[in-house]
Amino acid sequence: MVLTSKPGRKGKGVLRHFFSTLCLLFLTGILAGAANAAPAKIVAVELTKSYAKAPKFTQGLFFHEGVLYETSGLYGLSELNLWELTEGQLNNLHSVMLPERVFAEGSTVAEGMIQILTWQGNALLRYDLESLTPIMAPRPKRVPGEGWGLTYDGEVLWRSDGSNTLWAHSPVDFSLLSGKELIITDNGVPVDKLNELEYEPESGLIYANILGSDLVAAIDPQSSSIVFYLDFTQLAAGMREIYQLKFQESVLNGLAFDQKGALFATGKHWPIVYEVSFLRPL
Numbered sequence: 604m605v606l607t608s609k610p611g612r613k614g615k616g617v618l619r620h621f622f623s624t625l626c627l628l629f630l631t632g633i634l635a636g637a638a639n640a641a642p643a644k645i646v647a648v649e650l651t652k653s654y655a656k657a658p659k660f661t662q663g664l665f666f667h668e669g670v671l672y673e674t675s676g677l678y679g680l681s682e683l684n685l686w687e688l689t690e691g692q693l694n695n696l697h698s699v700m701l702p703e704r705v706f707a708e709g710s711t712v713a714e715g716m717i718q719i720l721t722w723q724g725n726a727l728l729r730y731d732l733e734s735l736t737p738i739m740a741p742r743p744k745r746v747p748g749e750g751w752g753l754t755y756d757g758e759v760l761w762r763s764d765g766s767n768t769l770w771a772h773s774p775v776d777f778s779l780l781s782g783k784e785l786i787i788t789d790n791g792v793p794v795d796k797l798n799e800l801e802y803e804p805e806s807g808l809i810y811a812n813i814l815g816s817d818l819v820a821a822i823d824p825q826s827s828s829i830v831f832y833l834d835f836t837q838l839a840a841g842m843r844e845i846y847q848l849k850f851q852e853s854v855l856n857g858l859a860f861d862q863k864g865a866l867f868a869t870g871k872h873w874p875i876v877y878e879v880s881f882l883r884p885l
């Protein structure tokens with residue numbers, strides 16, 4: 604806020620209001636236990652490589668042993684797709700149609716199984732990594748809410764539901780680990796619409812794209828706070844212009860680290876997967 608003219612009586616009232624609001628925000632920040640002195644920095648990503656792919660309604664993305672796995676949504680159209688990376692292109696290795704009654708969402712691999720969330724079906728699907736056939740028994744626990752993103756940190760499965768909470772689940776039977784959930788904030792302010800997730804083993808951070816933006820939050824699970832954002836705005840805007848995609852129909856919605864630690868990103872109806880690099884803020 605910049606004051607450009609000398610304040611009159613009314614201006615003094617505005618000034619008092621401004622300073623009292625400032626004090627309130629300051630106190631709110633203290634009461635909220637704000638760990639950082641300022642909002643998290645925004646870091647632009649740099650394009651390393653791009654890979655053409657068949658566009659899908661992408662909801663989940665992860666690597667396992669060099670293969671890129673993708674789950675895509677919509678009722679009657681949900682799929683599990685396996686992609687091989689070649690020069691400039693992704694080749695489809697295999698596609699599995701998922702049951703017509705489900706709207707597939709985020710996915711990851713844990714306990715030797717491909718685990719796939721469904722949006723509002725309260726169900727978790729599981730597929731055998733080798734045969735890609737469904738694992739029917741034992742049945743996992745009912746998902747207590749919506750399923751958006753899913754990732755595995757080696758101990759816990761993290762689920763997003765479009766709010767500012769990341770829910771912790773057992774990778775064995777998907778039981779909810781009550782009390783372990785994370786309420787995500789940036790400088791003490793809750794940040795919701797957390798969507799596709801990806802755990803980064805090297806840093807221990809969990810990345811979550813924020814629905815409605817081309818920003819990806821890098822979350823420290825120890826403090827539940829966002830430590831920086833990755834900015835895909837320029838990359839995504841250029842892609843949308845070339846392929847004439849509308850923003851609402853082509854949101855960023857796929858994040859995956861490969862075994863070397865490189866980040867790959869794609870989105871709903873994107874005809875490309877981008878491999879990007881970025882400089883971590885100090």
Ligand SMILES: [Ca+2]
Nearest residue numbers: 664800801858
């Ligand atoms: Ca992911």
